[in-house]
Amino acid sequence: MKYILASCLAVSVCAANDPKTGTFTNLGFDEPIITFPPSLGLTSDILNGWALTAAGGEVPIVIPVGPTVTVPTLTFAQPYKDPLPSFGKYQLSFVNFVNHEFELTPTYTLKQAGKVPELALELQVFYDSFDTPPPPDLLQCRINGQNIPIESSDWFGVGIWEFPVSAYAGQEVELEFVLGPTHGLFFDIAGFTSVPEPSTWALLGLGGSFFGWVCRRRRRPQ
Secondary structure (H helix, E strand, C coil), X not given: CHXXXXXXXXXXXXXXXXXXXXXXXXXXXXXXXCCECCCEEEHHXXXXXXXXXXXXXXXXXEEEECCCCCCCCEEEECCCCCCCHHHCCCEEEECCEECCEECCCCCEEEEEEEECCCCEEEEEEEEECCCCCCCCCCEEEEECCEEECCEECCCCCCCEEEEECHHHCCXXXXXXXXXXXXXXXXXXEEEEEECCCHXXXXXXXXXXXXXXXXXXXXXXXX
């Protein structure tokens, strides 16, 4: 009986926590194409699926992957802090280092087309700069050109933010992030959070009912 209960609960948890990225390529920047080993690549390869523009123009620069001694315009590096395991290995860092001083970056735009998962509830991102929470002119998420309101997550205070996307669940969309001028920022995407399927809720209910039945049997006088 214990084995059956453990199996039901395990299946329920796995189904509820299954990560979903839809048909987007390299959604969390963790699948780069390294053009020049061990640590260099063209922006289009490093971002692999994303189109990056700055002030309306492309950013065809070569950027380093991982920790670096110099400070390039765009760094693709391991997170200096890991708020959640779901954020993967890498995050983007944007700085503008000119004449030994940090100046404001241009406005960057990341864009990609793909299908939002069927059960998508929110899109979770990591954004860290000198402004917290980030004002609308510094961090915007758009779907098909429409601004999505930003919400603080349960992890408020560590740079994690969410955008409600349930209205677009199951649809082919154009996903866009606008990163406004700042003296430096870190950006990453964890992915879509989803509501469990009806079958998952049924499994959870079955497991809970079974657990309650076992507890009642144990409390019965012999």
